[in-house]
Amino acid sequence: MEEPIDAIDAVFGDRMRRFHEFLAEEEPTDYKELIREMLMKNENRLCVSIDEIREFDKGLWSGLLNEPSEYLPAFDRTLKDQAGSHFDPLNPAFRETDDPEFQVYHVAFKGAFGSHSVSPRTIRSTHLSKMISVEGIVTRASLVRPKILRSVHYAESTGRFHARDFNDQTTSFNPISTPPVYPTEDAEGNKLTTEYGYSIYKDHQTITVQEMPERAPAGQLPRSLEVVLGDDLVDSVKPGDRVQIVGVYRSLGGGANTSSSFFTVLVANSVYPLHARSTGVSARETITDSDIRNINSLSKNKDVFTIMAQSLAPSIYGHEYIKKAVLLMMLGGVEKNLENGSHLRGDINILMVGDPSTAKSQMLRFVLNTASLAIATTGKGSSGVGLTAAVTHDKETGERRLEAGAMVLADRGIVCIDEFDKMSDVDRVAIHEVMEQQTVTIAKAGIHTSLNARCSVIAAANPLYGQYDVHRDPHHNIGLPDSLLSRFDLLFIVTDDVNSPRDRSISEHILRTHRYVPTGYAEGEPIRETSTISLAVGNERLEKDAAEEEEEEQPMYQKYNPVLHAGVAAAQRTRGAKKPKILTIPFLRKYIQYAKSRIEPVLTQGAADHVVKIYTNLRNGQDTKSKRTAPITARTLETLIRLATAHAKVRLSKSVEVRDTKVAEEMLYSALFRNIGDQRPAKQAKVDKEVEDSDEDSEENSDDDEDIEADVRLDDDRDNLTVPPTGGRITRSQTRRVRQAGDSSQLQEPSQHEEADYEPVPQDETQESQETQQTQERMEQLTIQEPEIIGVPLSEQRTRPRGHENTISPDRLRTFNRIVSELLRDEQFQQDTGFTKESLFEAVNKKLPNEDLFSQQEFEAGVQKIVENGNIFVTDDGMMYGIH
Known part of the structure; x- marks a missing residue:
C-alpha cells in the first residue's frame, strides 16, 4: 500500500x-x-x-x-x-x-474474480497473500480510530528532527513489520517531543462479516471473517448491511502465542453494497425530465389518490383504507420547528390490530421493500434499547460508547414493527418519546446526549385474546395504554369476518397467486432462486443496464395481470371503472420522492375551520365514545392536519384545501369506527331448513351489550334466511328509546316453542301466530328495515305486500338454472365489467317461447337461488358477476 x-x-x-x-x-x-x-x-x-x-x-x-x-x-x-x-x-x-x-x-x-470469489466458510490457507472477493452480512463495526504511519519528533537539546515509520500487515505490504515501540529518546538519550502536525496518520476500522444465513449448510451456524477498512472505506457500511468486499487475505502472525496458529484478516481494497437499500442511507431515485412530465400529468388526475393507493401492494386483496393510509404515511406531513424550541412532528404513525392471517405482516413487508429508508424489527426480537440507543463497551479500548438503535438508524425513514403486542411494557415505554418528540435522550454510564429519531412507525399487533371480539369494547381487545394509542395517528381494526362472497374472492385470489408463473419459466419448471445473482463484484453489468434504462423512458403503468391484480380489479368494479390502472413501483418511488422534496403545503383558512369543526364534533360525540378505537385528544387535531397535508402532497398542491381535510376526515373515521359494532351481514346466508336461534353469543356479551334476537321467518320453500341489515338485533339502547317514546309494550325473550321446528306456512294463509305479530309490531316501532332482496330495488321491495315473497316451482327453477349456466359461458357475461339484472332477465327470456317466459317474480326468485348456490356474485350497486 x-x-x-x-x-x-x-x-x-x-x-x-x-x-x-x-x-x-x-x-x-x-x-x-x-x-x-x-x-x-x-x-x-x-x-x-x-x-x-x-x-x-x-x-x-x-x-x-x-x-x-x-x-x-x-x-x-x-x-x-x-x-x-x-x-x-x-x-x-x-x-x-x-x-x-x-x-x-x-x-x-x-x-469477475472466478475461483478467487469465496465466502467466510470456504476461505482456506491457500488464499493467503492473494486478492479475493467475499460477500456476507456485516455483524459488527468498531469505532474509527487513527493509526500512525510516520511519527516526527523534535529534540530540544540538539535542535534536530527525528522520524520513524510504522509498518504492519494491515498498512503496508512490506514483509518486515516495525516494532510497535513509540520513541521517547534519541540514540544519545535526549528527550524527544512529538510534532503531531508533521506526523502522518490514516483512518482505521475493523468490521466482522458473517456468511449469508441462506447460503449456510443446513444445520450449521454461519461463519465470520474479520475485515480491516482504511482511509475512505471507513464508515462505508453499518451492521446489517449485505456487502461484497474485495481485498488481500493477510496473516498477522502469532505474536506471543505459543501455538502455531495465526490470526488472519482481510485488508479491504473496495466495498460494494449488494443492493441500494443495504447501505442504511435513504436511496435516491434519478428523476428525469420525462418523469417530471408524467408526475405532473398524473397529479392533475382527479383520481390520483385512488390510483396511487391501489398501486401499493396490488397482490393484497382489499384493505383499501389501509393502503391509502400507508401512502399518506410515506408522503408525510410538514414538520414545524418553532422559535421557542417546540417541535411539531410531520411523520404519520399507523397501528394495525386484528385477527391473524389478515395480511398485516405482508403490508409491513411491502413498506419495507418500497420506502427509500425502512428498518424492520419484531416485538420479541427487539428490546427498548435496541429500538432507541444502547451503551456498550468497546472491545479495543474498554471505553463505553453509544450505539444507535433501529429508530435512530431510521432517521427520516420508516420503522416497521411486527408483533407489537408481544413487546414487554418496559420496552414499549421506551418508544413513547420517539413517537412524539422524535428524539432519543440518553443519560446513563456517564453519557448524556440526545439523538434524532425523526421516523414514522407502522406497527402490527394481534388482539389481547388472539382474535378480535366485536362484542367487547375496543380498549378491552387492544390491551395497549391510551398514552401509546394517542401517539398513533391511525389505528385500524382488521377483522376476519365470515362473508361467503368475500371469502370466495379471497380464496380465488390466493389460488391465482399460487398458480402464477414468472416470465421466462415454463409451467412446471422449478424457479431458480439464484437466477438474479451476478457473479461480477460491483454489479458491473447491472450498472450498465441502469445507465441504459435512465436514457430510455421508463413506463408509468405496469401491465395488468389478472393473476396478481385481481384484488384491484374487484375494487374497481365496485366503483364502476372498466380497467384498473396500476403504477410501477419505480415510478411510485419517484412520485413520492418528488412530492416530499418539492412540496410543503400551507394550511388555508377554510381548511383550518373545517379541521376545527371535525375535531369539535369528535370531542362532543358522547354516543360514540365507547365505540372509538382510540381516545380523542389534542393529538387527534394534529393528526387531521398531517393527513390533510399529506393528501395535498399527493395532488402536488402548495395549499391544503377543504377537500384535503374531507379526505383526512374520511381516513380518521374509517380508523376510529371501522368494524366496531357494525356487523354487516352477508348478502346471502345459506343455512339448513331448520331455522336456528342465534343467541349463543349472549353469554360472552357484557351487561351493556345484551341483545334480544328478533326472529324473522320466511317461507320454508325458499330454503333461506334473510337477515336484516341491522343484524336482526334489538339492543337495549333501542329499547330505551322505545320506552321513552311512550311504548307500553315490553320486549320478551323468545319462547321455547319458537325455537323448535315449525311447519311450512301456506302462501295464502293470512293468520299468523301471536308471537309473529308481536315481532312484526316491535320491528315496525323500532323502524327496523325489512329484509333486503338481492338484485331488487328498495322501492319495489317497499311496494310489495308482506307475506307475498317471490317463488318459483322446482321445474321452472331447473329450466332457469340451465339457461343461466349457458349464458354465463357466453362472452357477453364473462367481461370484467359485469352485467346488470335487466340484461340477464332479457337474455333468459330470449331463449324461451312466448308462452314459457319467466315473470319478474319468478326471475327474482331464481336469481336468489343462484346467488345462494354461489354461482353469481352481486355487489352493493347491483352489478352481477359470474363465478366460475
Missing part, C-alpha cells in the same frame, strides 16, 4: 508502465475522464474493471490476483502520477481538490 522507499527497480517500473498504458486506453472505458472526475470530487480511489485488465494483459491480471503485494504498490504509484498530470490548480473545477502531491491514492477493483 505504501510506495517503496528505495529506488524503483526495473520490474517495478515495467509494471507501472503497463498499467499506465492500460489507463491510456479509451476503449472500452475512458479512465482519463474517470480520473478527472475523481479529482473534481476530491476522492482518492479509482475503480478499475479487472475483466478489462485481463483482456489487456493476462499476465498483469494473473499477477494482480496471485501476488497483489507486488503489483498494488505499482498501480497506486501510477495513479498518483496520473492524478498529478491532470491536476490544474488554476482550473475552477479543481478548487475543492487537494494537491495530489500530498495525497495517497488507491486503485479499487471490480468484476
Whole structure:
C-alpha cells in the first residue's frame, strides 16, 4: 500500500508502465475522464474493471490476483502520477481538490474474480497473500480510530528532527513489520517531543462479516471473517448491511502465542453494497425530465389518490383504507420547528390490530421493500434499547460508547414493527418519546446526549385474546395504554369476518397467486432462486443496464395481470371503472420522492375551520365514545392536519384545501369506527331448513351489550334466511328509546316453542301466530328495515305486500338454472365489467317461447337461488358477476 522507499527497480517500473498504458486506453472505458472526475470530487480511489485488465494483459491480471503485494504498490504509484498530470490548480473545477502531491491514492477493483470469489466458510490457507472477493452480512463495526504511519519528533537539546515509520500487515505490504515501540529518546538519550502536525496518520476500522444465513449448510451456524477498512472505506457500511468486499487475505502472525496458529484478516481494497437499500442511507431515485412530465400529468388526475393507493401492494386483496393510509404515511406531513424550541412532528404513525392471517405482516413487508429508508424489527426480537440507543463497551479500548438503535438508524425513514403486542411494557415505554418528540435522550454510564429519531412507525399487533371480539369494547381487545394509542395517528381494526362472497374472492385470489408463473419459466419448471445473482463484484453489468434504462423512458403503468391484480380489479368494479390502472413501483418511488422534496403545503383558512369543526364534533360525540378505537385528544387535531397535508402532497398542491381535510376526515373515521359494532351481514346466508336461534353469543356479551334476537321467518320453500341489515338485533339502547317514546309494550325473550321446528306456512294463509305479530309490531316501532332482496330495488321491495315473497316451482327453477349456466359461458357475461339484472332477465327470456317466459317474480326468485348456490356474485350497486 505504501510506495517503496528505495529506488524503483526495473520490474517495478515495467509494471507501472503497463498499467499506465492500460489507463491510456479509451476503449472500452475512458479512465482519463474517470480520473478527472475523481479529482473534481476530491476522492482518492479509482475503480478499475479487472475483466478489462485481463483482456489487456493476462499476465498483469494473473499477477494482480496471485501476488497483489507486488503489483498494488505499482498501480497506486501510477495513479498518483496520473492524478498529478491532470491536476490544474488554476482550473475552477479543481478548487475543492487537494494537491495530489500530498495525497495517497488507491486503485479499487471490480468484476469477475472466478475461483478467487469465496465466502467466510470456504476461505482456506491457500488464499493467503492473494486478492479475493467475499460477500456476507456485516455483524459488527468498531469505532474509527487513527493509526500512525510516520511519527516526527523534535529534540530540544540538539535542535534536530527525528522520524520513524510504522509498518504492519494491515498498512503496508512490506514483509518486515516495525516494532510497535513509540520513541521517547534519541540514540544519545535526549528527550524527544512529538510534532503531531508533521506526523502522518490514516483512518482505521475493523468490521466482522458473517456468511449469508441462506447460503449456510443446513444445520450449521454461519461463519465470520474479520475485515480491516482504511482511509475512505471507513464508515462505508453499518451492521446489517449485505456487502461484497474485495481485498488481500493477510496473516498477522502469532505474536506471543505459543501455538502455531495465526490470526488472519482481510485488508479491504473496495466495498460494494449488494443492493441500494443495504447501505442504511435513504436511496435516491434519478428523476428525469420525462418523469417530471408524467408526475405532473398524473397529479392533475382527479383520481390520483385512488390510483396511487391501489398501486401499493396490488397482490393484497382489499384493505383499501389501509393502503391509502400507508401512502399518506410515506408522503408525510410538514414538520414545524418553532422559535421557542417546540417541535411539531410531520411523520404519520399507523397501528394495525386484528385477527391473524389478515395480511398485516405482508403490508409491513411491502413498506419495507418500497420506502427509500425502512428498518424492520419484531416485538420479541427487539428490546427498548435496541429500538432507541444502547451503551456498550468497546472491545479495543474498554471505553463505553453509544450505539444507535433501529429508530435512530431510521432517521427520516420508516420503522416497521411486527408483533407489537408481544413487546414487554418496559420496552414499549421506551418508544413513547420517539413517537412524539422524535428524539432519543440518553443519560446513563456517564453519557448524556440526545439523538434524532425523526421516523414514522407502522406497527402490527394481534388482539389481547388472539382474535378480535366485536362484542367487547375496543380498549378491552387492544390491551395497549391510551398514552401509546394517542401517539398513533391511525389505528385500524382488521377483522376476519365470515362473508361467503368475500371469502370466495379471497380464496380465488390466493389460488391465482399460487398458480402464477414468472416470465421466462415454463409451467412446471422449478424457479431458480439464484437466477438474479451476478457473479461480477460491483454489479458491473447491472450498472450498465441502469445507465441504459435512465436514457430510455421508463413506463408509468405496469401491465395488468389478472393473476396478481385481481384484488384491484374487484375494487374497481365496485366503483364502476372498466380497467384498473396500476403504477410501477419505480415510478411510485419517484412520485413520492418528488412530492416530499418539492412540496410543503400551507394550511388555508377554510381548511383550518373545517379541521376545527371535525375535531369539535369528535370531542362532543358522547354516543360514540365507547365505540372509538382510540381516545380523542389534542393529538387527534394534529393528526387531521398531517393527513390533510399529506393528501395535498399527493395532488402536488402548495395549499391544503377543504377537500384535503374531507379526505383526512374520511381516513380518521374509517380508523376510529371501522368494524366496531357494525356487523354487516352477508348478502346471502345459506343455512339448513331448520331455522336456528342465534343467541349463543349472549353469554360472552357484557351487561351493556345484551341483545334480544328478533326472529324473522320466511317461507320454508325458499330454503333461506334473510337477515336484516341491522343484524336482526334489538339492543337495549333501542329499547330505551322505545320506552321513552311512550311504548307500553315490553320486549320478551323468545319462547321455547319458537325455537323448535315449525311447519311450512301456506302462501295464502293470512293468520299468523301471536308471537309473529308481536315481532312484526316491535320491528315496525323500532323502524327496523325489512329484509333486503338481492338484485331488487328498495322501492319495489317497499311496494310489495308482506307475506307475498317471490317463488318459483322446482321445474321452472331447473329450466332457469340451465339457461343461466349457458349464458354465463357466453362472452357477453364473462367481461370484467359485469352485467346488470335487466340484461340477464332479457337474455333468459330470449331463449324461451312466448308462452314459457319467466315473470319478474319468478326471475327474482331464481336469481336468489343462484346467488345462494354461489354461482353469481352481486355487489352493493347491483352489478352481477359470474363465478366460475
